[in-house]
Amino acid sequence: MNQSDIDSLRLKSVSAQNHFIDGGSYPSASDETLEVLSPIDGTLLSTIPKGAKADVEHAAKVARNAFGDRRWAGKSPAERKKVLLKWSALIEKHALELAVLGVQDNGTEISMAIKAEPGSAAATIRYYAEALDKVYGEIAPTADDVLGMIHKEPVGVIGAIIPWNFPMMIGAWKLGPALAMGNSVVLKPSETASLSLVRMVELAHEAGLPEGVLNIVLGEGAIVGEAMGLSMDIDVLVFTGSATTGRRLLQYSAQSNLKRVYLELGGKSPHIVFADTPDLMASAKAVAFGIFRNSGQVCVAGSRLLVEDAIHDELVNAVSDIAQKMKIGDPLQLDSDVGAVNSERQLEQNLHFVDTALSEGGELVTGGKRILTDTGGYYMAPTVVAKVTPFATLSQQEVFGPVLGVSSFSSEADALEQANATVYGLAAGVWTSNLARAHRMVQGIRTGVVHVNTYGGADNTVPLGGVGQSGNGHDKSLHALNKYTELKTAWIKL
Numbered sequence: 028m029n030q031s032d033i034d035s036l037r038l039k040s041v042s043a044q045n046h047f048i049d050g051g052s053y054p055s056a057s058d059e060t061l062e063v064l065s066p067i068d069g070t071l072l073s074t075i076p077k078g079a080k081a082d083v084e085h086a087a088k089v090a091r092n093a094f095g096d097r098r099w100a101g102k103s104p105a106e107r108k109k110v111l112l113k114w115s116a117l118i119e120k121h122a123l124e125l126a127v128l129g130v131q132d133n134g135t136e137i138s139m140a141i142k143a144e145p146g147s148a149a150a151t152i153r154y155y156a157e158a159l160d161k162v163y164g165e166i167a168p169t170a171d172d173v174l175g176m177i178h179k180e181p182v183g184v185i186g187a188i189i190p191w192n193f194p195m196m197i198g199a200w201k202l203g204p205a206l207a208m209g210n211s212v213v214l215k216p217s218e219t220a221s222l223s224l225v226r227m228v229e230l231a232h233e234a235g236l237p238e239g240v241l242n243i244v245l246g247e248g249a250i251v252g253e254a255m256g257l258s259m260d261i262d263v264l265v266f267t268g269s270a271t272t273g274r275r276l277l278q279y280s281a282q283s284n285l286k287r288v289y290l291e292l293g294g295k296s297p298h299i300v301f302a303d304t305p306d307l308m309a310s311a312k313a314v315a316f317g318i319f320r321n322s323g324q325v326c327v328a329g330s331r332l333l334v335e336d337a338i339h340d341e342l343v344n345a346v347s348d349i350a351q352k353m354k355i356g357d358p359l360q361l362d363s364d365v366g367a368v369n370s371e372r373q374l375e376q377n378l379h380f381v382d383t384a385l386s387e388g389g390e391l392v393t394g395g396k397r398i399l400t401d402t403g404g405y406y407m408a409p410t411v412v413a414k415v416t417p418f419a420t421l422s423q424q425e426v427f428g429p430v431l432g433v434s435s436f437s438s439e440a441d442a443l444e445q446a447n448a449t450v451y452g453l454a455a456g457v458w459t460s461n462l463a464r465a466h467r468m469v470q471g472i473r474t475g476v477v478h479v480n481t482y483g484g485a486d487n488t489v490p491l492g493g494v495g496q497s498g499n500g501h502d503k504s505l506h507a508l509n510k511y512t513e514l515k516t517a518w519i520k521l
């Protein structure tokens with residue numbers, strides 16, 4: 028990847044987008060479109076259809092038919108594997124084009140996006156392609172006169188609703204296992220980050236995925252997402268996004284066909300640094316990068332720094348020093364450490380959280396403001412607020428922006444109590460040289476993932492999911508296949 032390749036790709040105009048249903052391109056049934064503004068400079072990048080309920084019904088029917096005639100589910104595992112491996116290879120081949128398109132749409136710095144988006148999506152699709160022919164049914168232990176068989180079948184039509192922070196990575200977390208198991212899919216990206224997923228769906232068809240198996244409907248959550256939630260043709264809804272939307276999806280399910288709903292929601296993840304950290308500067312760097320990369324728009328962002336009293340000032344100074352030295356700016360410049368916030372609305376929300384934190388007694392250490400306004404884009408200085416009490420808004424509510432709240436603790440028990448004092452339970456980090464303490468913290472922290480002496484970077488081999496109000500399912504790893512699988516018993520008298 029070099030700057031001149033990126034610069035020439037960004038000059039290409041992005042055509043108006045359409046839904047992609049049954050292998051074809053469709054405008055919205057409403058004939059309306061939505062403008063796509065680039066967070067880099069606030070200019071018009073493209074348009075997407077303002078999807079209507081009828082578009083969802085169309086896509087869901089097509090997906091239902093594709094599942095019904097078994098054009099994909101009925102293929103041999105080897106054939107499905109071949110298509111998915113080819114898709115993964117095509118994503119890799121087009122990685123830079125996909126990354127640039129995605130960054131223009133959502134603002135993530137390209138240095139991160141190239142690995143986290145097409146790189147990760149290709150690896151995920153490959154992981155599930157390689158796994159799909161290792162999934163066996165079971166024979167139950169029975170008496171001689173009975174055969175009890177447990178079949179593992181695809182569920183049917185999957186509705187996948189995706190957020191804007193990492194559309195390709197999170198999209199692949201759903202599409203990989205869903206398609207590997209033989210399901211059909213209706214995919215809905217976020218209205219503020221659709222473009223790269225449209226291209227990924229096109230590449231899936233180039234790889235040989237039969238038409239009608241993977242369909243994408245674009246538009247707003249309140250219309251397209253709601254219609255998916257209420258659809259009688261969608262059997263399972265897999266979702267990554269906010270807790271507010273997650274709650275709605277559970278209601279839609281109850282109001283329609285009781286579809287299974289799997290939620291990957293937000294977090295307020297504690298990053299805990301004990302005075303016996305093996306390397307204070309490494310901790311400081313991980314704390315800073317763990318909250319500021321992608322402008323804090325990372326579900327597992329370590330947004331609460333809990334630091335032991337003895338090293339409080341030294342660590343906070345080191346983190347704010349790193350924050351001040353980070354280069355914020357055009358996300359398509361390779362030397363930008365942090366790119367743009369996804370939308371003006373999100374930026375305003377972030378700043379409001381900072382105001383609230385200060386009004387509740389927090390002390391601004393660095394940042395706290397919008398920057399680079401003359402670019403027309405949406406940029407925010409990495410922000411550190413100290414003296415945040417455990418029950419302050421900044422300790423309790425997810426910002427989803429580059430805002431770190433700092434609290435101190437006096438003992439292991441105090442650290443654990445503060446770590447668990449939110450409704451969320453997605454991720455945590457612990458820095459200590461004491462192995463026994465590390466294990467005690469892993470046991471005691473109520474989150475889906477606990478990092479020790481590192482932060483982030485867990486690959487496809489391990490699950491990601493939340494406890495509490497962070498969600499109820501797992502993406503990644505072989506465990507994710509369960510969401511897309513139905514168990515069927517055959518009880519046969521011999």
Ligand code: NAD
Nearest residue numbers: 189190191216217248249252253268269272291292293326
């Ligand atoms: P969001 O809930 O606003 O939107 C997510 C998706 O839901 C979008 O596609 C949106 O159009 C759709 N949607 C919105 N309203 C809807 C409705 N009424 N019915 C159906 N669909 C609707 O979330 P966001 O702002 O795009 O993403 C940020 C959130 O996602 C944060 O809370 C973040 O922590 C979370 N997230 C979680 C994970 C994880 O793995 N747990 C990963 C990334 C992001």
